[in-house]
Amino acid sequence: MIFNNILLIDDDDDDQEIFMTAIQQISSSVKYHYINSAREALEKLASGEVKPEVIFLDLNMPLMTGQEFLSYIKKQEKLLQIPIIIFTTSADPATIRLTKQLGAYDFITKPSDFNELINLLKPLII
Template sequence: MMIPGNISILLVDDDVDDQEIFLLTMQDTGAGVDCEFACDGIQALEKLGGGAYQPQLIFIDINMPKMNGMELLAELKQNPRLVQTPIYMYSTSDQKEIVTKCMELGASGFMKKSPDIDELRRGFTQLIDNRAAL
């Protein structure tokens, strides 16, 4: 259950360790966060499909089974309910061509997964601060 004032976030990532790192890093930002997880694009579409769940931010890994991140991004961008929801790609793959393709598909931004927790925390803090300023 989301506490008022918390930022509702959906992370779509098939790696449970990356989900845990994401959650811990988000909690480390000092912002109130409510994180939900989906292990692939299909599960994400199921979570978002009913209309009851509306995250304020979505992060998507690129390399996943069943439906990769770019396919999911394209699908989510077709959903009128999510048109105002910022969607960030969150991946170890940061090749220029991949980043460009994600931006063309409508991603709000791209965050590279990093083993450096401090670097991740700074990136997430900046993103959340920018979101709060809107």
């Protein structure tokens, strides 16, 4: 699938900036939004304020983890069709398995190399 309207849910400002820069280098026509917390994201998604085609979701966040968010959203009739790609530092096979069981579309471990990030995102955007 190709996505043109992306939401990143991640509480790390540096990761948000790197992700946004990578998206902009891949395509200037992609709409990109970020939200710092899963709870705030749920509110904005439920109200229709944000209507992404795909959500990139970090797992390690305070107040509501990415796994809690994923589990909740996949029970919401209005939101369950939005593909959610886990985008986190973890590469733990058990975590990957669990998030896929909860309904994640895909799982991407955050790369340490910027060009690798571009190569991972490019097939999803172009």
